[in-house]
Amino acid sequence: MTHKLNIAIIISSTRETRFADKPAAWIKSIADARGDIAAEVVDLRDYPMPFFEEVAGPAYAPTSNPVARAWREKLGGFDGYLIVTAEYNHSPTGVLSNALDYLGAEVARKPVAFVGYGGVGGARAVEQLRQIAVELQMAPTRAAVHIAGADFLGVWQQGKSFDDLPHLLPSAKATLDDLAWWATALKSAREADAQALAA
């Protein structure tokens, strides 16, 4: 591969004492070791957007808030996304859901994969995020990482590290493989569309 795929690793929790940094650093280290992905952490703490209160959705009206505009511009520079998601009340976090409401064309026809954590590995949040992704015209991958049960509690509260959880590596590889495949395929398809439009 001549060019690496630009992939954003989005951190979905902004709490001061969040767990999110640990799984984000873990999956980034695995992505960095592959050679086909240039991964960058995008932290919602750096984009403190107000609750969505625009005159219309992003497809119909330009975003007026400068932080939200910066968030949209930042995400537009990536070939795909890996959302590291907590689960709050069986849902994605409010801060992530709000941030996604601001998005439009800059993420359309691009893939998104998930690393979930929590009692059941963030599975319920991930399922909801897949539905949101479809409405954003993104391509959510089938493969995902779920850091669940004793694995989650071990790293969260019992002093374990991800080095103690090698059984998660196959799902991390499958998720990144899936994301890279779709990112390559959709990048090529978007470029073909742009060339056809220019002709």
Ligand SMILES: Cc1cc2nc3c(=O)[nH]c(=O)nc-3n(C[C@H](O)[C@H](O)[C@H](O)COP(=O)(O)O)c2cc1C
């Ligand atoms: C408001 C709130 C709701 C939560 N609801 C769930 C839940 O539905 N399922 C779950 O597995 N964990 C739930 N938890 C526990 C989280 O998994 C745990 O606090 C985790 O550390 C949150 O991620 P963060 O530290 O990165 O913010 C909840 C935590 C909070 C603060």
